[in-house]
Amino acid sequence: MTDPDGPKDAIGGYASPPCLAHEIGPAYFEPLAVDQQQATNVARWRKAERARLLAQRSALPVAVRHEASEAVAEQLDRLLTARYGSIDGLTISAWWPIKAELNLRHWLEGVAARGARVTLPVVVTPAAPLVFRFWMPGCRMVQGFWKIPVPADGPEMVPDVTLAPVVGWDDAGFRLGYGGGYFDRTLAVLRPRPFVIGVGLQVARIPTIFPQPHDIAMDAIVTETGSQTGSGA
Template sequence: MACEIAPDYFDPLAVDQEQARDVARWRKAERARLLADRQALSVSQRRAAADMIAARVDTLLAERFPNIDGLTLSAWWPIKAELNLRPWLESLLARGANVTLPVVTAPSAPLAFRLWTPDCRMVQGFWKIPVPADGPEVVPDLTLAPLVGWDPAGFRLGYGGGYFDRTLAVLSPRPMTIGIGLQSARLATIFPQPHDIALDVILTEAGVQYEQKDA
């Protein structure tokens, strides 16, 4: 180890445990605040935001994928006042795309993705979230990730379980990642830690807020 050879060696990837605890406490408080703010929005406000975002994702897909026929995309089943994109997902299916939903197969394990259609059999999964009951597991070409919060550097504040980052770290090939959230959920920074993985794009009802140059 470098620190044994040179005691004054500084590892820039090392984690300061006290700082990590401070960040975790801060994230917990911000997560609660942002979830309360989102819950306070009316159903019509959330529906309008979802409709605007769906149109903006369509524009982004048209720029990146000349033909979405056969494209496999992962989304989410809305919980905790999340934006409901299911009507738009159904339109993707009608255009020939494949839609998947994430499935927790074991605590703290990377997510799996199962194909979804409006008439597929659903069961109650982890956190009581409905998931496809069966069917093949696939690797999506594109993942949409719901954002509790986000920052201008492309980092996502989620629910704190680490499932999304853990999944991105092992998927091969790694899919394009688009974070979907509200403009009001913008944070100056989430204080990214070594395990945090920046998204390729962050998109809100106001448009694209972040995009990796090589994404």
């Protein structure tokens, strides 16, 4: 997904890319929902863990990340076939890769050729839910917020399946993202709620993300080694 954070890096500022963004804003935790000291401690831990995992991922050779992307694409096909039988007619949202994320654009071209409708997340208003705009190979792209390419036009759609890139993930299906809360905000209001798949590397598995009241578990987690059901299913 070009670096979505513009001039900011992975551990500074509040700017957040549409694929799960960047740093926790001061109003992100609901004051009455969680102990403030706990929230502060968790935010501090997540910031450090996020930096560690991003550095670990960036250090992987490009060939290793490419092989992982190909393996994830196969795992996604298996999971979606098992759940839906056919992807023809499904609306699937994904992402434009950034920060050494797995690159699934080739897979997206393939599912579009098989009859799926593909969308990409777009930030229309900062710190608000994302919208999902129709994408197809060769469509006109423009630079969106944080310099991420997004479809220039086309209808906004509610996805049946949403892929969310993960920086880290745990066995309960919770994901550590970039920290801006965009996907949590979006999933909280999307109706009907899509089937949500966190996608990342097996090495990014951690014991827990210390989930807070605002965190929403994925329905499944897919890595290059396989898939598992999350607690959101």
